[in-house]
Amino acid sequence: MSAGGRGGVRATLSGLTTRGRSFLAAxxxxxxxxxxxGQDDLLRVGLLLAALPLLCAAVLHRTRHRVTAERGLAPARVPATGEARVRLRVDNVSRLPTGLLMLQDRVPYVLGPRPRFVLDRVEPGGHREVSYRVRSDLRGRYRLGPLQVRLSDPFxxxxxxxxxxAYDTLTVLPRVEPLPPVRFGGEALGHGDGRQRSLALAGEDDVIPRGYRHGDDLRRVHWRSTAKHGELMVRREEQPRRSRCTVLLDTRAAAYEGAGPGSAFEWAVSGAASVVAHLLERGFSVRLLTDFGVTVSGEGGSGHERAAAAALMMDTLAVIDHSDGADLAGAYDVLRDxxxxxxxxxxxxxDGGQxxxxxxxxxxxxAVAFVLDPDAWTREPTAVPEPNxxxxxxxxxxxxxxxxxxGVPxxxxxxxxxxxxxxERPGPAALSGKARG
Known part of the structure; x- marks a missing residue:
């Protein structure tokens, strides 16, 4: 990125320091x-005093167009309480050395104080690098920049x-808690009890082939389809039925009290992120659903697909906020289908109706529900809960x-x-009875 800003002689003269203005006035x-x-010697002294700040301003005015900078952010996505390193590099692309450089990068207050650096003169064609760390306890998407450079002449x-x-964006993801493998209602590894066997059992001609992938058994090559398509094709002999899961997150502002990293709503977001990451890792097809009916889906298949789905859902949860909804009708309409x-x-x-x-x-x-008690999250830890x-x-x-x-205390x-x-999950008999009811 290259420096820009208000140009012109007037802008340059406005940058004269108290020392420069004093020299000019003197x-x-x-x-x-x-x-x-009628003193010629005094005139020479006066011209020298007045010319020095003007000459410094002219040199600095030219130098400002010859300073470039770039920012590097690694990593660009971090979990809450995680750290990212920001690297700043300043290059002098002119044929003259710069004066003193003072850098200040703009960062949101939740990431810490604004970093400031003082750099000594940079030789022609040289560069300087500095770095700082940012950290946030609160998830979100934060903008870093733009970078400000204050140039000063040697005098x-x-x-x-x-x-x-230019600026960069840091995404702070919700905290993810590792969960143990349990079985609430699907296969432990993300596949249902039944498997859809061959997609067509009527005969050889009805087999639906697919392209050959590295590692496929050559005995599964379907030669007739290979000759037809002009590339190696294999039989798609079995397609496992992937278990599915919906993670419902209640975001209603009226349902939570308090704010900050330790609030009930942040616990709920972190819990939803933990369940999403856990089930995707185990091969589930996961759908993230909010109270107003917005859904984000992902497949826990191969490593690449799982990572892409997890990144999409984590980015969604990183910026999710309270809704103005009064109930969960939007989620109910989606699940009713x-x-x-x-x-x-x-x-x-x-409330009772909800x-x-x-x-x-x-x-x-x-079906598992974690209900956050607002009274338990807002009262003091030593307070006695209400009897009713x-x-x-x-x-x-x-x-x-x-x-x-x-209940979630x-x-x-x-x-x-x-x-x-x-x-505490109910047994299969109880579930089937309730389903019939």
């Missing part, structure tokens, strides 16, 4: 006195501040609907709740 005053008194007569136009498989929900405060609506969301397959708290009633409504429902560990949900 030179003009000495020249006027020399003219009045301190003039200073010019110029901004560079039919989606078998596991359903994992992270829910905020629920709890009943969530209870009807469960379809065939396991509504959370047990909401959990009972969900359990009667076939859910494995758990303040600062709870998702790993422990995940194991507890596995222990």
């Amino acid at each position: 030179g003009i005053a000495a020249a006027v006195c020399a003219y009045v008194l 301190g007569m003039c200073e010019l501040t110029r901004s560079f136009s 039919g989606h078998d498989g596991l359903l994992v929900a992270f829910l905020g405060d629920l 709890a009943a609506s969530v209870a009807r969301m469960r379809r065939r397959g396991g 708290a509504p959370l047990p009633q909401r959990l009972r409504v969900l359990r009667e609907g076939g859910w494995t429902a758990l 303040r600062g709870a560990s998702l790993e422990e709740l995940w194991r507890q949900a596995d222990r």
Whole structure:
């Protein structure tokens, strides 16, 4: 990136320091006195005093177009509380050395104080490199830059501040907690109990082939299709049915209280990210669903597909914010269309009607709900909970609907709740009975 900004002689003269203005004023005053008194020596001194700051300003005005800079960010995506390193490089592409350089990079306050560096003169064709670290406890997408460079001449007569136009973006992902492998309602490795065998069992001609991939067994080569397509084709003999899961995240602003890294909403976002990463790693087809019906889907297939799906969902969760919705009708409409498989929900405060609506969301397959109690997250740890708290009633409504429902106290560990949900899940007989009901 190259420096830019307001140009012209007026802009350059406005950068004169107190020293430069004093020299200029003294030179003009000495020249006027020399003219009045007829002193040629004093006139020479005055001209020298006035010319020095103007000469420094002219040199600095030319130098500002000859300084380039670039920024490197590694990595560009970090988890919350993780660190990224920012590298700044300044090059002098002119034939003259620069004066003192002062760098200041603009960063959001959540990433720390603005970094400032002072660089000594840079020789013609030379460069200088500096670096700093940024860290955030709060997920989000943050803009780094633009970089500001303040140039100063060796005599301190003039200073010019110029901004560079380029910037970089740092994405801070939600924290992901490793989870143990459990079985709520699908195969442990992301495949259902049944497998769709050969796509066509009627005969050799009905086999649907695919292109040869490195590592395929040569005994599966379909020679007739190979001759037809002009490339090596193999039989697609079996296509496993991948288990599916929907992760529902309640983002209603009215369902949560408090803000910051330790708030209930941030715990819910981190929990949804942990479940998404865990199930994609185990081969599930995962769909991320919000209370207003927005979905993001990904396949946990090969390593590349899994990484792409995880990156897409983590980027979505990094910037997700509260919604203005009053209920979960949008999510209910999406789930009503039919989606078998596991359903994992992270829910905020629920009233009686909302709890009943969530209870009807469960379809065939396991359903797990983590309900965050707003009272437990806002009161002091030593405070006694209310005797008639509504959370047990909401959990009972969900359990009667076939859910494995758990309350989430303040600062709870998702790993422990995940194991507890596995222990408390209803048996197959209970699930089938509730499904018929």
